[in-house]
Amino acid sequence: MVSILILTAAVGAVTILLVQRLWAVFRPHHVTRRKSLGLLIVAGSGGHTTEILRLVGSLSPAYSPRHYVIAESDEMSASKIHALERSRAERDSPTKCPQYHLHRIPRSREVRQSWLSSVFTTLNSMWFSFPLVHRIKPDLVLCNGPGTCVPICVSALLLGILGIKKVIIVYVESICRVETLSLSGKILWHLSDFFIVQWPALKEKYPKSIYLGRIV
Numbered sequence: 001m002v003s004i005l006i007l008t009a010a011v012g013a014v015t016i017l018l019v020q021r022l023w024a025v026f027r028p029h030h031v032t033r034r035k036s037l038g039l040l041i042v043a044g045s046g047g048h049t050t051e052i053l054r055l056v057g058s059l060s061p062a063y064s065p066r067h068y069v070i071a072e073s074d075e076m077s078a079s080k081i082h083a084l085e086r087s088r089a090e091r092d093s094p095t096k097c098p099q100y101h102l103h104r105i106p107r108s109r110e111v112r113q114s115w116l117s118s119v120f121t122t123l124n125s126m127w128f129s130f131p132l133v134h135r136i137k138p139d140l141v142l143c144n145g146p147g148t149c150v151p152i153c154v155s156a157l158l159l160g161i162l163g164i165k166k167v168i169i170v171y172v173e174s175i176c177r178v179e180t181l182s183l184s185g186k187i188l189w190h191l192s193d194f195f196i197v198q199w200p201a202l203k204e205k206y207p208k209s210i211y212l213g214r215i216v
Helices: 002-026 047-057 075-092 115-136 149-161 183-188 200-205
Strands: 039-042 066-071 100-105 140-143 168-172 194-197
Touching: 039 047, 039 149, 047 075, 047 140, 047 168, 066 075, 066 115, 075 100, 100 115, 115 149, 140 149, 149 168, 149 183, 168 183
Parallel strands: 039 066, 039 140, 066 100, 140 168, 168 194
Antiparallel strands: none
């Protein structure tokens, strides 16, 4: 009987601590102005990369250093990222080396991959994502829908839950999503600090989202 009471008390204490940590992570935070913000950008492939790089290209140099995360096999995105950063360097500080880093993780889900097998590939991607996010400890994660963003954002959330660092997650739904959210959007709707949509129909369905018109 005593051992059951001790176990119950221990479970209760752990539950309370977990609830407190979750509240600390999910409650609204006051954003203070800083001279620079460490930015982690998740680039997908094709249209996702094009959209996210348009957005990154419009950001000020204060978002630095910039860390890009792509899937292992995504050479097209890597080429576009290098081209963007070279262009930024020539425009903003031609005498300095670009302050960006490119990281690769296993792809969490391939096109037309079955839902069952994608669970295992996402877990595999998560295995590589958390050590990466823990090492970078970004101030902000910016993503727009590729499957790779889910394990990265979950890892960023875990940093806050574990009390390591509160990471702001900003999700921008793709311009292609007019009336319904993408699968990544449906997941990150519950996890992101700022959820941005680009069509009024989505704003009506998700009132807590942020509608700024077309931004990419």
